[in-house]
Amino acid sequence: MFLDTVNNITLEQAVDEPVYAPWSYFPYTDLVHHGCDCCRKAKAWLEAMDFSQLNNASIFTGPRWLLTQYAWGPSIYPMYWCEAVKKKTLDCGALGVLARACFNARGLTCFPLQLVQQYNLEATQHWASRWNEEKSSTHWLREYVMYHEGAAVLQDDNTLKLWDASSGWWLNPDVTTGYGGVRAVRIHTPAGTSVHGYPWGKHTLRANEWTLISTE
Amino acid sequence: MLTKAWHTDTLFLQAHVTGYEESVTISAYQGTLLDAVRMRKRDLTEISKTWAGDIGEVDSNLLKPLADIVRDLNWTGGGELEMIRDANDQLWLLEWNPRFPAWIHGATIAGHNLLACLVAGVTGVKPMDSLMGVSKEFTRVVLEIPVKKSFPLAPLPEPFAGGMGHSMKHPSGLLAFAEKLHARMPINDSQACTGTHLADLSRPTLSDTMEADLNSLTASILNLPTPCYVFMPRTAEYLFGKGAEAAKFASTEQIHIQHAYSIKTNPDERLLRAALDAGFLAEAISPLEVARAIQVGFHPEQIILNGPGKWWRKENLTTQTLKAVFCDSVADLRRVVEAVNAGALSARNVGIRLRTPNISSRFGIPVNTPEVFDRLLEAIQYLPAGIDFGVHFHMASSNMGVNQWMHLFNSMVLWCRSIEKLGGKSISILDIGGGWFPDDWEEGSVERFQSVVGVIANQLPDVRELISEPGKALAQPSMAMATRILEILDHEPGEPTEVVVDASIAELPMCTFYPHRILHMAADGHWQPLGNGNVQLLGRLCMEHDIIASQVHLPQHAKAGDLLVFCDAGGYDKSMSYVFGHGQ
Numbered sequence: 001m002f003l004d005t006v007n008n009i010t011l012e013q014a015v016d017e018p019v020y021a022p023w024s025y026f027p028y029t030d031l032v033h034h035g036c037d038c039c040r041k042a043k044a045w046l047e048a049m050d051f052s053q054l055n056n057a058s059i060f061t062g063p064r065w066l067l068t069q070y071a072w073g074p075s076i077y078p079m080y081w082c083e084a085v086k087k088k089t090l091d092c093g094a095l096g097v098l099a100r101a102c103f104n105a106r107g108l109t110c111f112p113l114q115l116v117q118q119y120n121l122e123a124t125q126h127w128a129s130r131w132n133e134e135k136s137s138t139h140w141l142r143e144y145v146m147y148h149e150g151a152a153v154l155q156d157d158n159t160l161k162l163w164d165a166s167s168g169w170w171l172n173p174d175v176t177t178g179y180g181g182v183r184a185v186r187i188h189t190p191a192g193t194s195v196h197g198y199p200w201g202k203h204t205l206r207a208n209e210w211t212l213i214s215t216e
Numbered sequence: 217m218l219t220k221a222w223h224t225d226t227l228f229l230q231a232h233v234t235g236y237e238e239s240v241t242i243s244a245y246q247g248t249l250l251d252a253v254r255m256r257k258r259d260l261t262e263i264s265k266t267w268a269g270d271i272g273e274v275d276s277n278l279l280k281p282l283a284d285i286v287r288d289l290n291w292t293g294g295g296e297l298e299m300i301r302d303a304n305d306q307l308w309l310l311e312w313n314p315r316f317p318a319w320i321h322g323a324t325i326a327g328h329n330l331l332a333c334l335v336a337g338v339t340g341v342k343p344m345d346s347l348m349g350v351s352k353e354f355t356r357v358v359l360e361i362p363v364k365k366s367f368p369l370a371p372l373p374e375p376f377a378g379g380m381g382h383s384m385k386h387p388s389g390l391l392a393f394a395e396k397l398h399a400r401m402p403i404n405d406s407q408a409c410t411g412t413h414l415a416d417l418s419r420p421t422l423s424d425t426m427e428a429d430l431n432s433l434t435a436s437i438l439n440l441p442t443p444c445y446v447f448m449p450r451t452a453e454y455l456f457g458k459g460a461e462a463a464k465f466a467s468t469e470q471i472h473i474q475h476a477y478s479i480k481t482n483p484d485e486r487l488l489r490a491a492l493d494a495g496f497l498a499e500a501i502s503p504l505e506v507a508r509a510i511q512v513g514f515h516p517e518q519i520i521l522n523g524p525g526k527w528w529r530k531e532n533l534t535t536q537t538l539k540a541v542f543c544d545s546v547a548d549l550r551r552v553v554e555a556v557n558a559g560a561l562s563a564r565n566v567g568i569r570l571r572t573p574n575i576s577s578r579f580g581i582p583v584n585t586p587e588v589f590d591r592l593l594e595a596i597q598y599l600p601a602g603i604d605f606g607v608h609f610h611m612a613s614s615n616m617g618v619n620q621w622m623h624l625f626n627s628m629v630l631w632c633r634s635i636e637k638l639g640g641k642s643i644s645i646l647d648i649g650g651g652w653f654p655d656d657w658e659e660g661s662v663e664r665f666q667s668v669v670g671v672i673a674n675q676l677p678d679v680r681e682l683i684s685e686p687g688k689a690l691a692q693p694s695m696a697m698a699t700r701i702l703e704i705l706d707h708e709p710g711e712p713t714e715v716v717v718d719a720s721i722a723e724l725p726m727c728t729f730y731p732h733r734i735l736h737m738a739a740d741g742h743w744q745p746l747g748n749g750n751v752q753l754l755g756r757l758c759m760e761h762d763i764i765a766s767q768v769h770l771p772q773h774a775k776a777g778d779l780l781v782f783c784d785a786g787g788y789d790k791s792m793s794y795v796f797g798h799g800q
Contacts, residue, residue: 037638041593044634045586051630052573055376056623062374065574085586169371178366 020116020184020210022139023147028112028188029093031081039081043101046085050102060153060161063102064168066095072166074136091136092166096149099165109154113162114210116145116184118177145183152187152198152205159199160187173201176214186210230310235302237264240274241317242282242297243330245337247290249283253328255319259355266319268355271326294320294330322354418769419747420733425450426693426783427743434741437779443699443719445790446781447486452694456494459661459686466665470673473665473682476520478650479505481687482791487694488512499685502526503533510534517564520647520683522608524548524579533561540565540645540683542608545581546588546595553598565645566599567606568592570631572624575611583631596639604644607632612651614688614730618664625668629675642678650685653730654784657689688787695786697723701778702756704770713750715770717780720755720762722796724782726789727764733783736771743781744771753780757797 033039053065073089084094096113103110121143128138140147150171151163162171162185175181187198189207197204197211205211218227238256242249252274259268274282285291294316300308316330323330332343363369422430429448437446463473476499477491483505489512491498498509501523509519516536524544527533541563543549549568555561571580583589599605609628613621625648632643648668652661665684672679699719704712721727734753735743749769755762764782 041590041634041638042586044638045583045589048627048631048634049573049584052624052627053376054623054627055574056620064374064376082586164371167371167373169373172368172371175368175371178364178368180370181368 018184018210018212019145019215020186020212022142023114023116024210026114026139026147028114029077029097029149030112031084031094031097032078033081042081042085046098046101047105050105054106059106059108060155062163062168062170063099063165066098066102066165067168070095070098074131074134076134076136092149092164095165096151099151099163103151103153103163111152111154111160112188113150113152114186114188115148115150115162115171115182117148118145118181118183119179120144123179152200154198158194160205162200173203177216182213184210184212233300233302233308235300235308238299238301238307239317240278240282240297240299241320241323241330242286242291242295243316243333243337244286244291244293244295245334246292247287248337249279249286250333250337251328251330252279252282253323253326253330255317255323258353266317266322266356268353269319269322270353271323271328272352293334319354319356322356325350325354326352416747419745420783422733422735422745422783423451423454423693425454430696430735430743430781434737434743437698437737437781440698442779443697443717443723445723445785446696446698447484448694448696448786449486452487452490452690452786455690455694456490456496459657459690460494460496462662462665463684466662466669468669468673470677471669471679471682473669473684476647476683476685477690478685478687479509480791481787482691482695483508484691484695484786484790485512487691487786488514490694491690492518497539497683499687500526503529503531506534506538507532521563522569522647527551535562537562537564539563540567540606540647542567542569542606542647543581544569544579546591549581549595550598553595553600556600556603563603565604565606567608567643567645567647568596569608569610570628572609572611572628575616575624577611580609593635593639596635596641599641605641606645606647607635607643608647608649608683610647610649610651610685612649612688613656614651614653618656622664622667626671629671632676636676636678643676644678645681645683646672646676646679647683647685650687650689652686652689654689654693657686661686691790692784692787695790697782697785697789699723699780699782701774701776701780703776704774705754711750711772712770714752714754715774716754716756717764718756719764719782720757720797721759721764722755722757723793724764724785724789725792725794726785726787727782730784732765732785734765734768735781735783736774737779737781738771739773746770746780 050063050065053063054061070087070090072095073091075087075089075091075094079094084090084098090098100110100112124141124143124146127146128141131138148166150165153161153163155161164171171182176183185200185205186209187205187207193207195207197206203211203213219225236256238254240252240254242252244250254272254274255269256272257266257269261267293314296313296315296317298310298313300310302308320330327349329343335341336343426448429450433446459475463475467473474497476497477488478499479488480501488498488509492513497518497520498514499520499522500506500509502525506519506521510516516534517539519538520540520542521538522542541552541561543552543566552561552566556563556566569580571577571582573584581588581592583592596605611621611624616624632646636643669682672682697719699717702716702718705714705716706712707714724732734746736746738744747769748767751768751770752763753765753768755764
């Protein structure tokens with residue numbers, strides 16, 4: 001989440017607009033590369049660590065080890081690769097980038113993933129307070145929903161699995177309402193990939209545009 | 217360990233007291249004790265939490281001091297004093313929890329609504345008494361309820377890669393069921409069921425060379441004082457020779473496979489000579505081991521020096537050029553570079569040992585943080601020109617399984633690629649360690665080497681030499697331990713179940729780490745492999761844990777004085793054996 005200058009944003013949200021409206025044009029997170037050895041070392045370390053941690057399991061196994069290395073919390077942007085791997089705390093955007101790098105290094109196709117998830121006022125206010133304490137942006141929060149990032153992994157049958165790198169689990173496509181329910185999804189695919197969209201559970205996620213998962 | 221687990225350095229240790237658990241729970245407001253109950257745990261969960269209990273009045277001699285403490289602390293809220301009542305009716309305080317316990321509704325059922333008391337103390341609202349005094353006993357129940365749509369279940373956290381996760385509870389042990397089955401169909405009845413005795417089915421097999429070695433020993437072994445180790449020359453020659461052949465076969469024009477015999481596995485001169493004759497290198501973990509290898513006939517350039525304590529007794533280290541030195545830490549690498557630059561150490565190759573990420577190990581340079589990885593890459597820059605660079609890793613495949621080991625190998629190759637690329641040093645020698653169990657080594661080692669060589673050729677094109685250390689796989693079957701039966705214990709009539717022998721855990725320290733093939737010398741001098749049965753072989757030592765084999769089938773005609781041979785004792789059994797119970 002790039003706009004770290006936006007602080008103390010109001011949590012209120014308009015009722016007559018789609019749930020993803022505040023983030024319609026919001027870019028997915030990426031890390032910056034210095035173009036020299038410091039960042040090359042960081043990426044090489046991440047990829048080698050991920051392969052070691054895979055422990056002979058399937059390459060479709062989520063890189064849950066990242067959460068033993070980094071706690072979920074506020075991050076300040078822009079962030080370089082060489083900084084990110086040495087942090088103790090990373091937000092969902094940075095964790096999503098690292099997870100994508102791991103999946104890609106394993107030879108899998110993995111897309112940047114943006115989400116809007118439903119929570120409640122207590123949760124969003126708590127997170128807003130925590131992010132404000134760290135002088136980090138709260139642009140990702142509204143009263144009852146939050147913007148989130150992760151990694152969309154393409155499986156052999158051309159369906160997607162959505163990895164929530166901040167929680168270390170695969171998102172359940174059947175949970176689209178209630179606390180943690182996925183309300184909207186956007187995946188970013190390179191030009192020339194499927195124009196028909198990708199199945200995620202019973203949903204079809206269109207490439208490079210928000211897909212409303214539930215309107216409740 | 218406790219300090220680490222509890223993240224504190226102010227641990228409070230208590231003596232263990234045997235007894236029944238009970239507690240006193242209070243409700244207090246601004247220093248006034250409002251109500252208190254005594255609860256005795258009547259049913260416990262697996263982790264000793266209350267599942268059922270009975271509620272009673274608090275002893276009057278406890279109430280007064282309790283009220284005084286509450287007053288002195290100006291306590292507001294709940295509290296629970298957990299205690300043990302011993303056989304003498306004495307109460308011992310375990311702890312004071314500053315909150316109501318989870319079973320607090322049980323007190324309400326018994327007529328003491330401590331929560332409502334507290335609310336009444338604060339608000340003045342009198343509690344309802346609908347449940348008051350229904351029963352003095354309560355129990356908890358498990359209840360399935362529908363999940364609210366607004367609070368769905370969270371996704372399942374994925375098990376860590378390769379971990380057991382949710383599947384670890386399966387298959388169920390069904391221990392009670394297994395015991396019933398066993399009672400209905402004990403081992404000895406299997407003969408009637410299948411027509412074949414279990415001891416026959418489980419009887420170990422021996423290689424031709426082992427049989428030849430044992431048969432050639434039959435006469436001489438009768439006069440040997442026992443316990444004693446027995447060298448199996450044909451087996452050793454065959455195994456070392458076969459290992460050398462496999463290395464030769466799987467070597468390519470680009471990559472030469474070279475075995476190194478790890479001296480610590482068993483420094484017996486006969487094994488060292490077998491290694492030397494088969495064209496092996498020697499791997500040493502101390503200058504004393506280097507000296508031992510040279511004494512047996514290895515040239516210094518056939519010796520690899522390794523390990524975290526390689527400078528212990530450094531005055532014994534040869535000044536001649538060694539084959540390779542692998543460093544166990546960045547500091548060790550700097551020390552070696554300094555020694556090489558100063559002319560105090562000479563080696564064809566200088567390398568590093570990498571600690572295996574994700575697999576617990578105390579050896580080598582850990583790369584599990586980017587900071588250490590950076591320091592390692594920086595230190596490599598200072599390696600002197602003209603000395604080839606190498607990488608070593610070691611994790612016994614016998615500890616983790618061959619498939620896991622292959623993944624580890626591939627993962628280490630990935631680390632090597634990064635080190636080469638970012639450290640600016642080509643890797644010319646790769647030492648992949650050993651720790652192979654003999655059976656794993658025997659099965660498919662040529663194919664495995666070919667696969668390993670293929671990966672290296674593809675990923676690390678500058679590697680010219682691949683070192684492997686199959687010491688355990690070769691030494692372990694090359695010696696046996698001869699022992700005699702001292703006594704067949706006849707505590708009860710029927711088949712004996714306990715037999716004392718003159719070997720012990722001092723001579724077979726690895727007896728519980730892996731099964732050893734056991735043979736009994738029959739009256740005609742033939743060796744009979746022993747299968748599974750009901751006999752425990754007890755060592756000669758007065759130590760409770762000196763049991764060197766269990767579930768052994770001993771022939772009915774076995775008697776005190778008979779010879780047994782424990783095969784597979786030529787590795788760490790021999791080198792880690794110790795003097796115990798010899799009176800000196």
